[in-house]
Amino acid sequence: MNIHVNTNTLKYISLLTLTLQNAILGLSMRYARTRPGDIFLSSTAVLMAEFVKLITCLVLVFNEEGKDAQRFVRSLHKTIIANPVDTLKVCVPSLVYIVQNNLLYVSASHLDAATYQVTYQLKILTTAMFAVVILRRRLFNTQWGALVLLVLGIVLVQLAQTDGGGSGGAGDDAASSAPTATHSSLAPAQNRMLGLWSALGACFLSGFAGIYFEKILKGAEISVWMRNVQLSLLSIPFGLLTCFINDASRIYNYGFFHGYDLFVWYLVLLQAGGGLIVAVVVKYADNILKGFATSLAIIISCIASIYIFNFNLTLQFSAGAMLVIASIFLYGYDPARTATKPAPHNLSVDEEKLLPRV
Numbered sequence: 001m002n003i004h005v006n007t008n009t010l011k012y013i014s015l016l017t018l019t020l021q022n023a024i025l026g027l028s029m030r031y032a033r034t035r036p037g038d039i040f041l042s043s044t045a046v047l048m049a050e051f052v053k054l055i056t057c058l059v060l061v062f063n064e065e066g067k068d069a070q071r072f073v074r075s076l077h078k079t080i081i082a083n084p085v086d087t088l089k090v091c092v093p094s095l096v097y098i099v100q101n102n103l104l105y106v107s108a109s110h111l112d113a114a115t116y117q118v119t120y121q122l123k124i125l126t127t128a129m130f131a132v133v134i135l136r137r138r139l140f141n142t143q144w145g146a147l148v149l150l151v152l153g154i155v156l157v158q159l160a161q162t163d164g165g166g167s168g169g170a171g172d173d174a175a176s177s178a179p180t181a182t183h184s185s186l187a188p189a190q191n192r193m194l195g196l197w198s199a200l201g202a203c204f205l206s207g208f209a210g211i212y213f214e215k216i217l218k219g220a221e222i223s224v225w226m227r228n229v230q231l232s233l234l235s236i237p238f239g240l241l242t243c244f245i246n247d248a249s250r251i252y253n254y255g256f257f258h259g260y261d262l263f264v265w266y267l268v269l270l271q272a273g274g275g276l277i278v279a280v281v282v283k284y285a286d287n288i289l290k291g292f293a294t295s296l297a298i299i300i301s302c303i304a305s306i307y308i309f310n311f312n313l314t315l316q317f318s319a320g321a322m323l324v325i326a327s328i329f330l331y332g333y334d335p336a337r338t339a340t341k342p343a344p345h346n347l348s349v350d351e352e353k354l355l356p357r358v
Contacts, residue, residue, distance in 0.1 A: 041258065093213060094234035122203040131211050147327070
């Protein structure tokens, strides 16, 4: 009885954590990029998030090794240095994640939080496409139907922000952000198409990275924390390169930590720790629960955007968002499990080794 109660408690905790992680990150990124005052450089925030994640995972690996310094060093050497082939395989997703996270900041700078939250669900489509092409995985008919609903929903959401009926939402949000440009020379001018293409690029990279990991790292006996030590360790050089390519002159003129305050550091910690937290609690969350959490996050983002960003919630946007929410539930539905007793939910390769980066 106690085990049953504890399991239900963990499921509710998982629901709350997944919902807050999905909703708060998008809202926080949007607010950080449009609020009055000096605007921080997103490339430096991505890099700092990797540093935080590396330090956190090193501490967790040290704890896994019984807090024995010698065992800890031997484990790092065996996994990272003595196994160069496996380490080099991680270079690809390390680069992909750096580019993806930078694209997400660009998207959050130019799309309102509600549109950003809905559009980013297109990663379900890209992941499914790469699973079919690379892994030769077969999808259920319900999943193909869910992907159609997903695309239709996102198209409706985007049209709601570009046609006459939905221009109010875009205009109001842009207008609320426009004064920011007068406060900082680093504030981006609002460009909805740039935000859309950045979100689509991030979705494409997210789908590719997930399937890439599942293909090349399947069966590897490496803990989830050690795997993320590899990822972050290799992501840092790519992050430094991104800072140099995109923002070298601005870093030289304004400084690396220009625009940083407590809220930006909170955002860095949220981005770094959010994926790690979700990777732990997702063990207790089935597909229905994860779909419910994502759907709640979309609803929270829409409601919060109305009050924080003066977002105008139109009927067309609402219809598109509902189609996306329905597609999330439908895609996670497995008809083969309805006739059998569900097995205990364990972390899959994609969940355990590919931690959410956003």
